[in-house]
Amino acid sequence: MAQTLYDLTTGAVARIVRIRGGGAKSIRQRLLDMGVTRGTEIRVERHAPLGDPVEVIIKGYHLALRMSEAKDIEVEVLEA
Amino acid sequence: MIRFAIAGNPNAGKTSIFNFLTGASQQVSNYPGVTVERKEGMARLGDRRIAVVDLPGTYSLTAYSREEVVARHFIVEEKPDLVIDVVDASNLERNLYLTVQLMEIGAPLVIALNMADIAEKRGFVIDAERLSLLLGVPVVATIGNKGRGVYKLLKTCVEAMDNGVSLIPKPVTYGHEVDQEVDELGETIAGFPAVAAKYPPRWTAVKLIEADEEVVDEVRRLCGADYDTLAPHVARAAHAIAAHFDDDAATIIAERRYGFAAGAYKECVAFKGEARQHVTDKIDTVVCDRFLGPLFMLGVVTALFFCVFKISDEWAWIPWFGGPVSPTGLMVWLFDQFSSLVAGLEARAPMLHSMIDDGLIQGVGGVMSFVPLIFVMFLFISALEDTGYIARVAFILDRVMQTFGLQGKSILAMIVSGGLGAGGCAVPGVLATRTLREERDRLVTMMVAPLMNCGAKMPVYAMLIAAFFPDRRTAMMLLLWGISWLIALSAAWVLRRFVIRGEQTPFVMELPPYHVPVPRSVLKHTWERTWMYIRKAGTIILAINIVMWALMYFPRPPETVAADAAREVETTAGEVRAAELAYSFAGRFGQALEPATALAGFDWRTNIALVGGFAAKEVVIGTLGTAYSMGNVDPDASESLSARLRNDPGWTPLKAFALMIFVMIYAPCLATVAVITRESGSWRWAAFATAYSTATAFILAALIYQTGALLGFTA
Numbered sequence: 163m164a165q166t167l168y169d170l171t172t173g174a175v176a177r178i179v180r181i182r183g184g185g186a187k188s189i190r191q192r193l194l195d196m197g198v199t200r201g202t203e204i205r206v207e208r209h210a211p212l213g214d215p216v217e218v219i220i221k222g223y224h225l226a227l228r229m230s231e232a233k234d235i236e237v238e239v240l241e242a
Numbered sequence: 243m244i245r246f247a248i249a250g251n252p253n254a255g256k257t258s259i260f261n262f263l264t265g266a267s268q269q270v271s272n273y274p275g276v277t278v279e280r281k282e283g284m285a286r287l288g289d290r291r292i293a294v295v296d297l298p299g300t301y302s303l304t305a306y307s308r309e310e311v312v313a314r315h316f317i318v319e320e321k322p323d324l325v326i327d328v329v330d331a332s333n334l335e336r337n338l339y340l341t342v343q344l345m346e347i348g349a350p351l352v353i354a355l356n357m358a359d360i361a362e363k364r365g366f367v368i369d370a371e372r373l374s375l376l377l378g379v380p381v382v383a384t385i386g387n388k389g390r391g392v393y394k395l396l397k398t399c400v401e402a403m404d405n406g407v408s409l410i411p412k413p414v415t416y417g418h419e420v421d422q423e424v425d426e427l428g429e430t431i432a433g434f435p436a437v438a439a440k441y442p443p444r445w446t447a448v449k450l451i452e453a454d455e456e457v458v459d460e461v462r463r464l465c466g467a468d469y470d471t472l473a474p475h476v477a478r479a480a481h482a483i484a485a486h487f488d489d490d491a492a493t494i495i496a497e498r499r500y501g502f503a504a505g506a507y508k509e510c511v512a513f514k515g516e517a518r519q520h521v522t523d524k525i526d527t528v529v530c531d532r533f534l535g536p537l538f539m540l541g542v543v544t545a546l547f548f549c550v551f552k553i554s555d556e557w558a559w560i561p562w563f564g565g566p567v568s569p570t571g572l573m574v575w576l577f578d579q580f581s582s583l584v585a586g587l588e589a590r591a592p593m594l595h596s597m598i599d600d601g602l603i604q605g606v607g608g609v610m611s612f613v614p615l616i617f618v619m620f621l622f623i624s625a626l627e628d629t630g631y632i633a634r635v636a637f638i639l640d641r642v643m644q645t646f647g648l649q650g651k652s653i654l655a656m657i658v659s660g661g662l663g664a665g666g667c668a669v670p671g672v673l674a675t676r677t678l679r680e681e682r683d684r685l686v687t688m689m690v691a692p693l694m695n696c697g698a699k700m701p702v703y704a705m706l707i708a709a710f711f712p713d714r715r716t717a718m719m720l721l722l723w724g725i726s727w728l729i730a731l732s733a734a735w736v737l738r739r740f741v742i743r744g745e746q747t748p749f750v751m752e753l754p755p756y757h758v759p760v761p762r763s764v765l766k767h768t769w770e771r772t773w774m775y776i777r778k779a780g781t782i783i784l785a786i787n788i789v790m791w792a793l794m795y796f797p798r799p800p801e802t803v804a805a806d807a808a809r810e811v812e813t814t815a816g817e818v819r820a821a822e823l824a825y826s827f828a829g830r831f832g833q834a835l836e837p838a839t840a841l842a843g844f845d846w847r848t849n850i851a852l853v854g855g856f857a858a859k860e861v862v863i864g865t866l867g868t869a870y871s872m873g874n875v876d877p878d879a880s881e882s883l884s885a886r887l888r889n890d891p892g893w894t895p896l897k898a899f900a901l902m903i904f905v906m907i908y909a910p911c912l913a914t915v916a917v918i919t920r921e922s923g924s925w926r927w928a929a930f931a932t933a934y935s936t937a938t939a940f941i942l943a944a945l946i947y948q949t950g951a952l953l954g955f956t957a
Contacts, residue, residue, distance in 0.1 A: 192748060208530055226751045228750075231748050
């Protein structure tokens with residue numbers, strides 16, 4: 163089972179491998195528009211007080227997304 | 243006349259550039275058929291006048307949201323002479339993604355490299371000339387919130403147009419394989435005059451390969467029967483790209499756009515600073531912390547409550563005749579002056595006097611006296627919105643909201659409606675739901691936002707708490723605040739399960755860097771919102787108050803009845819006035835409702851006020867005042883409404899509490915109903931909001947009253 167953004171702990175750095183097409187088409191489109199694309203480096207900055215959503219740094223800016231979406235983002239861990 | 247459009251990402255500083263370009267000459271309207279705000283203004287350069295349209299802020303130009311569709315429609319179909327793309331220099335790579343899409347359309351383009359100062363402070367050195375060469379269009383550095391570079395931007399645009407300099411950007415390249423397919427399909431599309439006349443062929447080719455629903459539908463419509471000859475070309479191109487890269491064509495295109503952006507970024511930006519924590523990161527380690535974050539948020543709400551009430555009402559800090567007064571005190575003083583001005587009329591023209599004093603001054607004055615409170619409230623909230631903190635509130639609370647079927651971003655609408663305490667308004671609250679992309683999220687938020695404690699409900703609470711819970715003011719306000727959230731969230735939960743069903747929508751949101759609020763824009767925003775409140779008081783509320791007064795004044799009982807009554811028993815003037823009110827249309831109506839409303843403890847006078855409150859919650863307090871002053875049994879007419887109710891044997895704290903809960907929940911006011919109708923696109927949702935909230939309000943009020951009575955809270 164490939165690792166996803168969902169599995170990463172705070173401070174981890176990873177490279178995006180694939181965005182699964184599981185969710186609605188628009189979620190994927192939205193993620194692409196926000197810069198969540200293959201090969202991009204992503205850093206887990208923090209989780210919200212209740213553990214969800216997660217805040218990441220991608221392409222130099224801060225993005226918040228829900229853990230349910232994070233499950234669809236497959237990554238390759240660079241720094242745990 | 244020349245027309246410019248301003249495009250750009252949210253938080254890129256588009257609005258401040260627009261404000262500096264157009265000054266005060268702005269007009270806000272809606273794009274036809276959709277609820278997206280359209281801001282238009284006039285820029286001046288010498289004696290030239292240029293129309294400027296501020297397009298909605300978007301990250302992309304797909305058909306994902308209404309804003310994106312609107313922005314792209316405007317550029318493609320209304321063909322502005324020039325598009326100014328405002329990009330955030332400190333976040334250039336992602337901002338260039340939109341630039342790439344603007345380049346695809348091929349409209350004349352000028353780049354405003356905004357927030358150049360912040361980028362510099364962060365250690366980015368941007369070669370604007372090189373960027374200009376790569377994109378093929380002028381690039382002007384600006385600092386929008388200080389207005390720097392804005393004049394140069396305008397001059398660059400106008401001069402380029404005057405001198406016939408081409409502002410058409412270079413074509414976007416997606417890599418050899420994709421380019422080949424796009425170019426080939428573009429040429430095919432150029433052979434369909436109906437399409438080519440409306441859309442740029444290469445752009446259309448990209449959109450068709452992406453399977454952009456809206457463009458596909460429009461091309462199908464334009465081609466008619468010819469579409470069958472075009473469709474196989476599109477399918478072949480999309481398939482070729484997908485097969486070559488082993489992913490769907492839309493994803494490949496998006497990746498290639500980012501590839502182009504990343505390439506430009508790498509060529510033009512050098513990082514000369516050291517990788518260190520920015521101020522925003524430092525603030526966020528506290529504000530978004532697991533434990534400190536929620537505490538901080540609670541602190542902000544409490545401070546807001548405290549400051550707003552202190553500044554607007556409790557601290558007498560304005561020097562005035564006869565000692566300092568609070569802003570609210572000043573408003574009350576003003577309307578007392580009006581009242582004494584017309585006092586002389588009472589003997590000469592009793593009906594006119596009653597209309598002016600009971601109807602106008604009592605009603606409108608009561609509403610206007612809350613203007614300072616509303617102003618200070620909006621001042622704090624506007625400033626808070628400007629800092630970027632609201633996005634963090636959404637981040638912290640999203641999980642909670644998700645449980646109830648709402649979105650983190652629904653918070654904004656709820657806060658504007660009064661969710662941070664009191665003194666918001668559901669009208670801008672419902673408008674604020676525009677930031678929600680999903681129709682279902684939007685509808686649910688729209689249905690529950692009016693349950694928040696808006697500024698118009700405040701006077702009712704304030705009056706009843708002063709009368710029946712004078713020692714527990716803050717506790718009661720906090721209780722009412724908690725109850726309003728509890729009910730709103732429960733209502734959302736029920737609606738999401740039984741009425742507006744559907745799967746949860748994604749929450750993907752940028753957390754923008756913090757900004758120090760710009761006083762100019764905060765004040766502008768605050769004033770716009772306050773003015774809306776004042777205008778409402780001066781128009782709708784005023785009219786309704788007159789109507790309510792008339793319903794309470796007419797018909798007058800026949801002289802003989804009054805005379806008989808006076809002869810039979812020793813009657814006071816007050817009892818005659820009470821009989822007169824009972825005889826009026828409103829009095830009769832209130833009495834007719836009494837058998838039902840008695841379940842919740844409401845008497846006929848309260849019913850009159852509550853019926854008036856369907857029009858606007860502000861009317862409740864005014865009408866109750868009018869009802870108890872017109873139908874005043876007590877000869878001492880100078881008593882305040884609070885004191886009058888406290889001394890009325892028919893009133894108990896229990897009844898007052900049931901009434902506050904009822905007022906909190908029942909029917910959105912007419913202005914909100916109108917705005918829900920417009921925003922949801924159907925009067926049915928407005929009718930539904932009115933019906934479900936009134937039913938809930940009555941059931942809860944009756945439950946509270948009956949349970950309280952059983953438990954013996956009747957004294």
